[in-house]
Amino acid sequence: MKNALKTIACTLVALIVLDVLAALVLAGPAPASLKTFFNYGRSVPGKIAQWKANPDLRGNLLNVSWLPDLMDLSAEQAAARPAGDEPVVHTYGMSFVVRITDAAQKARPDLQLAHRGGPAAPPNFTYAAFLKDRENRRPGDVAVLGILSYSVGAMGSFSNRTWVFEQPSPFTYPIFLPDADGGLTEIEPVVETFEQEMSLEDDPDLAGRWYDQLRDQDRVFAPAAFDLPWLDISPFARLVRRSLAQGDIAGRKADIIARPEDGTMPYAEVLRRMITSFNAIAREDGQIPIVLLVQGRDPVDPDLKALLKPWLEREGYPYLATADHQSPRDPRAFLPDGHYQPDIDARFGQAFLEVLDRARQKTPPAR
Amino acid sequence: MLFSQLDFWYFFAVVFLLYLVLPFRWQNRMLLVASYVFYGAWDWRFLGLIAFSTVVDYLVGLSLARTSDETHRRHLLTISMVTNLGLLGIFKYFNFFIGSFVALADGMGMSVSIPVLYIVLPVGISFYTFQTMSYTIDVYRRELEPAKNFFDFALFVAFFPQLVAGPIERASNLLPEIMRPRTVTWEGISRGAVLCLIGLIKKVVVADAISPTVDTVYGMENPTGAAVAVGTWLFALQIYCDFSGYTDIARGVAKMMGFGLMRNFAQPYFATNPQEFWRRWHISLSTWLRDYLYISLGGNRQGKRRTQVNLMATMVLGGLWHGAAWNFVLWGGYQGALLVLHRQFFGRRRGSGEGERRRLLHWGGRLLLIVAYFQVTCYGWLLFRAQSWEQIADFTARLATIRLSDFANLPLPGLPFPAITGILLVLFWDIATEASGKVRFYESWPTLVRGLLWAVLIYAFAFGATTTPSAFIYFQF
Numbered sequence: 001m002k003n004a005l006k007t008i009a010c011t012l013v014a015l016i017v018l019d020v021l022a023a024l025v026l027a028g029p030a031p032a033s034l035k036t037f038f039n040y041g042r043s044v045p046g047k048i049a050q051w052k053a054n055p056d057l058r059g060n061l062l063n064v065s066w067l068p069d070l071m072d073l074s075a076e077q078a079a080a081r082p083a084g085d086e087p088v089v090h091t092y093g094m095s096f097v098v099r100i101t102d103a104a105q106k107a108r109p110d111l112q113l114a115h116r117g118g119p120a121a122p123p124n125f126t127y128a129a130f131l132k133d134r135e136n137r138r139p140g141d142v143a144v145l146g147i148l149s150y151s152v153g154a155m156g157s158f159s160n161r162t163w164v165f166e167q168p169s170p171f172t173y174p175i176f177l178p179d180a181d182g183g184l185t186e187i188e189p190v191v192e193t194f195e196q197e198m199s200l201e202d203d204p205d206l207a208g209r210w211y212d213q214l215r216d217q218d219r220v221f222a223p224a225a226f227d228l229p230w231l232d233i234s235p236f237a238r239l240v241r242r243s244l245a246q247g248d249i250a251g252r253k254a255d256i257i258a259r260p261e262d263g264t265m266p267y268a269e270v271l272r273r274m275i276t277s278f279n280a281i282a283r284e285d286g287q288i289p290i291v292l293l294v295q296g297r298d299p300v301d302p303d304l305k306a307l308l309k310p311w312l313e314r315e316g317y318p319y320l321a322t323a324d325h326q327s328p329r330d331p332r333a334f335l336p337d338g339h340y341q342p343d344i345d346a347r348f349g350q351a352f353l354e355v356l357d358r359a360r361q362k363t364p365p366a367r
Numbered sequence: 368m369l370f371s372q373l374d375f376w377y378f379f380a381v382v383f384l385l386y387l388v389l390p391f392r393w394q395n396r397m398l399l400v401a402s403y404v405f406y407g408a409w410d411w412r413f414l415g416l417i418a419f420s421t422v423v424d425y426l427v428g429l430s431l432a433r434t435s436d437e438t439h440r441r442h443l444l445t446i447s448m449v450t451n452l453g454l455l456g457i458f459k460y461f462n463f464f465i466g467s468f469v470a471l472a473d474g475m476g477m478s479v480s481i482p483v484l485y486i487v488l489p490v491g492i493s494f495y496t497f498q499t500m501s502y503t504i505d506v507y508r509r510e511l512e513p514a515k516n517f518f519d520f521a522l523f524v525a526f527f528p529q530l531v532a533g534p535i536e537r538a539s540n541l542l543p544e545i546m547r548p549r550t551v552t553w554e555g556i557s558r559g560a561v562l563c564l565i566g567l568i569k570k571v572v573v574a575d576a577i578s579p580t581v582d583t584v585y586g587m588e589n590p591t592g593a594a595v596a597v598g599t600w601l602f603a604l605q606i607y608c609d610f611s612g613y614t615d616i617a618r619g620v621a622k623m624m625g626f627g628l629m630r631n632f633a634q635p636y637f638a639t640n641p642q643e644f645w646r647r648w649h650i651s652l653s654t655w656l657r658d659y660l661y662i663s664l665g666g667n668r669q670g671k672r673r674t675q676v677n678l679m680a681t682m683v684l685g686g687l688w689h690g691a692a693w694n695f696v697l698w699g700g701y702q703g704a705l706l707v708l709h710r711q712f713f714g715r716r717r718g719s720g721e722g723e724r725r726r727l728l729h730w731g732g733r734l735l736l737i738v739a740y741f742q743v744t745c746y747g748w749l750l751f752r753a754q755s756w757e758q759i760a761d762f763t764a765r766l767a768t769i770r771l772s773d774f775a776n777l778p779l780p781g782l783p784f785p786a787i788t789g790i791l792l793v794l795f796w797d798i799a800t801e802a803s804g805k806v807r808f809y810e811s812w813p814t815l816v817r818g819l820l821w822a823v824l825i826y827a828f829a830f831g832a833t834t835t836p837s838a839f840i841y842f843q844f
Contacts, residue, residue: 003553003814004554004556004557006814007557007814007818007821009818010814010815010818010819010821011817011822011825012822014818014823015822015826017822018822018823018826022826033784034784236829239826239829240829243829243832247372247373299582327588329586329587330586330587330588331583331587331779331780332778336780
């Protein structure tokens with residue numbers, strides 16, 4: 001017993017010494033990659049506070065992709081657009097969609113693009129952006145709704161902060177759920193603007209309501225990612241938090257992905273209703289709708305092609321599924337950061353142009 | 368409920384606390400209930416199978432002890448074998464054999480239609496059926512007294528730490544531990560905790576982190592020979608860390624409660640020949656196959672040719688034990704052929720590695736042999752991991768035309784830094800165990816150094832525990 005206690009005491013002391021040493025090394029001469037690795041384990045409030053305190057910090061995602069700001073920018077561009085201008089391809093998506101349509105533009109330089117996106121944005125973000133941007137599109141324009149397999153499991157979330165633990169960009173978006181009339185109910189987040197985000201520290205009422213909403217309604221919210229931010233001082237605690245939070249978030253996403261039709265977030269039905277509404281609105285406005293299904297490299301993601309392609313074909317909705325042109329199981333198709341290789345994007349871009357041309361033949365440009 | 372998930376540790380904390388406060392008899396009842404809860408958490412529908420197998424073997428064991436009529440005893444043994452092998456046959460092999468038969472008939476131009484069973488393979492079925500069969504055979508051979516108390520016997524069959532992936536315990540080892548009062552000691556707790564910690568590092572920090580790279584290679588359509596080689600080396604590491612990690616945790620958890628489960632791995636990749644490998648790899652299965660299959664077939668007592676046939680048969684069936692697929696049969700055949708060849712050219716004793724372990728680090732020749740035999744083992748893992756005959760042929764051809772320059776340009780994601788740390792720690796652990804010849808080599812170290820070692824292990828575990836827990840590979844067997 002005495003020996004065991006002695007060993008436990010020695011272990012604890014050694015752990016504390018290791019932790020203090022790690023903290024000193026991380027504060028000083030540690031390589032940037034190691035610092036980043038340990039930083040990933042900070043609590044979400046800790047990371048956001050760090051970004052707020054250091055606006056010039058590399059990789060600061062604090063003021064990125066807030067929907068009202070994107071719409072203000074879109075309105076400015078729409079106002080500056082001359083009458084009778086060439087049709088514009090409005091993309092609502094994320095970096096994958098930007099890269100594919102940029103590759104299409106490279107092949108056809110007269111293609112006019114307007115990107116509205118967010119990092120790893122889930123379909124609820126892209127669909128909400130499409131809805132809010134309605135006034136800024138014109139008849140004859142093209143609307144592209146990007147759906148990324150990686151973020152489909154996060155469709156029950158209000159913000160990347162709850163499900164992208166390592167890069168919790170705080171921009172927000174609504175959650176859409178099926179209603180009884182065949183449409184979608186929209187749940188708006190309590191925090192909708194960058195200004196509200198910045199005021200959270202000084203507005204405990206807003207902060208309280210916001211965190212209550214996240215805890216109660218965000219289906220991917222993991223307490224381990226948010227609670228006890230003061231523990232961020234310990235590198236060891238950051239490692240433990242990272243493990244717990246990542247595991248919890250992955251588990252919640254997996255639960256959602258496992259039940260596409262009848263889970264707490266019936267995402268297959270929500271996606272079908274989003275796409276139906278997207279097509280109806282775009283056509284009503286004399287625009288060409290194109291759905292872009294982007295399959296990422298992670299095999300745990302839902303298979304978008306299997307999930308939606310038969311239905312899209314049946315409904316006659318124009319779409320491009322990246323999995324039709326490149327197997328996501330071939331690692332050589334991807335860059336280390338998870339995006340597709342430029343030559344693969346070029347292939348997708350060409351395929352996009354073909355889909356666009358076919359859709360234009362069916363729907364002559366309105367003027 | 369995976370050992371690498373928090374759920375299991377909450378479960379174990381409750382079980383352990385109850386275990387500490389309950390008297391001996393109730394400890395066993397509680398452990399039996401806990402074991403059924405643990406198994407039921409996978410799929411409660413298969414609890415009936417365990418219960419059925421338990422009742423049959425318990426009754427057969429009692430009946431065997433009550434009769435000396437050899438014919439009657441043989442019939443009783445047959446009942447047990449048919450029951451256990453029948454369960455395995457239906458749940459694990461039925462569709463495989465039917466599918467193979469239909470494919471063969473198709474190949475011969477005959478159209479055969481036989482319905483397949485739409486059933487899920489019960490987790491751990493190969494482990495617990497082998498465990499109960501060993502009990503009945505031992506009682507039949509009069510090497511073991513049958514268990515009188517049904518609940519003790521039921522706990523022997525279902526003991527949760529080793530229920531789903533072994534070690535495949537012998538009744539002569541585990542039953543006495545169940546039947547006699549056990550003592551929980553600080554020493555047992557600390558030794559168990561160390562086993563759990565090293566097991567978690569193997570599983571979570573190494574095996575789970577390596578897994579995506581291995582899956583990538585074995586999912587590629589046109590990998591380079593270098594990618595196949597690296598993917599297979601990593602699979603060798605993955606399957607070792609995954610399976611031995613599970614065993615370490617199982618032994619650790621049992622150790623904390625005062626049970627001593629058998630050692631299942633003894634630094635297998637330090638083997639220099641197939642005989643030595645099978646003395647170090649999945650020891651509970653290899654000794655089971657030796658004692659209940661190889662020896663029953665006649666072992667080495669009936670001449671050279673028959674010994675070779677017995678070896679091949681044992682290893683092919685051992686391969687099939689791993690799964691209902693032809694690549695496991697091929698892997699078993701490959702291992703059998705290696706054993707036969709080794710026996711043919713080097714005899715039974717020569718090169719077995721006994722007495723050489725401690726000189727490992729001082730003997731360059733042995734190191735070279737270890738590296739060389741590791742490649743032989745790895746080719747076996749390629750057969751084991753491949754998804755089709757075509758892939759085996761394709762990957763083999765790519766290995767045969769491997770170019771060194773391809774290693775400089777591998778189309779694979781690099782291993783995460785924590786995984787590399789974990790691999791180095793596991794390597795250190797195995798070298799220290801091998802070099803000292805002691806499983807608990809650290810116990811002779813000063814307390815302060817030991818404390819530092821535990822702290823480093825705990826830190827390393829936290830450092831690498833960032834991947835999503837995945838199921839242990841051997842659960843599917």
